[in-house]
Amino acid sequence: MELSCPISAERVNESVVRIVAFMVAMIAICCIAFSNYWAISLLAVDFAARAFGNGKFSLLKLIAVNISKALHLKPTMTDLAPKKFAATMGFA
Numbered sequence: 171m172e173l174s175c176p177i178s179a180e181r182v183n184e185s186v187v188r189i190v191a192f193m194v195a196m197i198a199i200c201c202i203a204f205s206n207y208w209a210i211s212l213l214a215v216d217f218a219a220r221a222f223g224n225g226k227f228s229l230l231k232l233i234a235v236n237i238s239k240a241l242h243l244k245p246t247m248t249d250l251a252p253k254k255f256a257a258t259m260g261f262a
Contacts, residue, residue, distance in 0.1 A: 180250035185243040187253055189234035190220075194260070217261035221254060 194213060201209050212229075219228040238245075 178249070178251040178254075181247040182250045182253060183235075183238065184246040184248040185238045186231065186234045187248065189237050190228075190230045193230050193234065214261060217257050221257035221261045 194216075197209050197213055201207055201213075216228050216230045219225060220231065225231045
């Protein structure tokens with residue numbers, strides 16, 4: 171029996187989630203390293219799109235889906251609720 175999230179039964183592709191997390195980390199590091207703080211607004215808008223919507227307007231998610239397809243990564247499904255919570259905390 172597979173455990174499921176008690177909050178939501180929605181699932182997402184873990185490969186895409188990890189690619190988005192990598193891109194967020196790289197953008198944040200570049201913002202700090204190069205004092206390029208305008209990109210933080212890009213992150214805020216993207217976090218809002220993923221936290222309060224279904225993510226279809228998230229630029230980083232769109233890029234990650236295309237990277238995942240290009241690399242032929244095997245889709246592994248994971249619970250959406252913890253990812254949505256993390257996006258909400260990132261927006262806050």
